Amino acid sequence: MTNLPTKTDFSHVRDWVFDLDNTLYPHHVDLFAQIDRNMTAYVSALLDLSREEARALQKRYYHDHGTTLKGLMIHHGIDPLDFLEKAHAIDYGVLSPDPDLGEAIRALPGRKFIFTNGSVKHAEMAARALGIFDHFDDVFDIVAAEYVPKPAGATYDKFMALHRVDTLHAVMFEDLPRNLLVPKALGMKTVLLTPRDAGHEFADAWEKHSQEDIHIDYTTSDLTAFLNALR
Known part of the structure; x- marks a missing residue:
């Protein structure tokens, strides 16, 4: 399911912030x-x-x-x-290069960041396997966050301050609804990545999107299609 944006919806965005796991690659890969x-x-x-x-x-x-x-x-x-x-001692071979996603990210106007509760090494390995790593300006990881993970507000503040992000001109892509609460409160656009499989079972109820999540502006199960709609 995707509610596609119009290009004008994101014409003000200059900083594009992406979670890594189950966001830059889809849930069904199950890395x-x-x-x-x-x-x-x-x-x-x-x-x-x-x-x-x-x-x-x-x-x-x-x-x-x-x-x-x-x-x-x-x-x-x-x-x-x-x-x-x-x-993170895992097999990244389950990820395949995704040139369409890479081109969609490359074409975005402004800076692009990976903001993950994992490590820089994990983010780089996964993004390189997808063939998209070189399109990002930086990776902000759990070490840079001093091991305080999302959704802690202090961690978002640390990321925004480090990269001088104007939150009123930024968007965050995430697969966990609770990790978009702070970005929305800071004035960012928010996009939730959902599983392509409608019957996907979440480990915890709080991981699932509900109608009460009014802090989520858009949902999509296809990141490439979503980004291409902005071109």
């Missing part, structure tokens, strides 16, 4: 499933838990703290760089 398994294995080994116990704790930390990593840092004092390295 994040590999990361998810790695995080479960990490928690299991760290705390000597069964896979089921580890996954339950992992998801609780994700829900309560924005990322599993932040929960592990708060409650168990782990080395975040070690965690990120192990979590």
Whole structure:
């Protein structure tokens, strides 16, 4: 499902901000499933838990703290760089080059950023596999955020200040509704990426778009088509 914009809707935009996972590539690729398994294995080994116990704790930390990593840092004092390295030890070969998306991003007027709760290395590996990395001006990752993940307002403030983003002339693309609350409050346009499969099952109810999400300006399951509508 896509509600396509008109070019004039975004004629004021000069900064284009994209989440990475399930945004620059679609949900059905399921790259994040590999990361998810790695995080479960990490928690299991760290705390000597069964896979089921580890996954339950992992998801609780994700829900309560924005990322599993932040929960592990708060409650168990782990080395975040070690965690990120192990979590992102995945096969990026499941991603295929997407020249149409690359051209659509390249054609956007202004600056383009990746703003992720993952690492710069993960963002670069994924974006290079898609063939789109060279179209971005910078990557703002969880390390730059000092491990405070979206949707924390302070992290958006840090990103905006670092890159001197005028939020009234910016847009954010995300796959999680709650991560668009702050951008909307700051005056940004907001676009939610939804699964192409209408029957997609979300792990948590709060990940799903609802009619109550009035902070979301547009929804689309096809990022390339959405961006091409602006050309």
